[in-house]
Amino acid sequence: GDSVTQTEGPVTVSESESLIINCTYSATSIAYPNLFWYVRYPGEGLQLLLKVITAGQKGSSRGFEATYNKETTSFHLQKASVQESDSAVYYCALGDPWNNAGAKLTFGGGTRLTVRP
């Protein structure tokens, strides 16, 4: 089956430091999966941070970036300078672009990020 592996948390960084959360995927039945980063801020529901559906492309949102690398099957999340408000749990996920039954996603285990002021 398909699977997603991401940096095990918790991860703690200081404000203004750079951040990378690793994500690699295995999609045995999907040649070019859709890739997503979702985030859950404290007290809020899980929400989409960014998505990329084309290999080689980069997605960005709220200062975060992730590039879809087909060769290394990776989709690492990066930010040059984190803020305290970035403290949250981040989830990498993949989906089958040919699945017409909806957004059936395979999620990684989540990475809890704490940003120290």
Add this chain to the structure above:
Amino acid sequence: DPKIIQKPKYLVAVTGSEKILICEQYLGHNAMYWYRQSAKKPLEFMFSYSYQKLMDNQTASSRFQPQSSKKNHLDLQITALKPDDSATYFCASSRPQISNERLFFGHGTKLSVL
């Protein structure tokens, strides 16, 4: 204001009992889903519905039965509860039922089965 309402937020049940988890969405979406996250496990897909019809079911057990009485409702009935059913259950919705569409999630119902 939350656009996807899940009730209750917390639920404690005894083994063998039956519970219904409520989900209502006010986003005007046609597709609704249930996901589950057990302790130490990733969030996993359970069901997808579109226009109140089941599209996909990845739950092996028939003890889990979604119920859609209205277009914006997708409840989850769980019968003969087991301790392994303890998890946080998330309802989600999206616009068309296409694979790369953005999912909107509720805050979850945390179920503990004793």
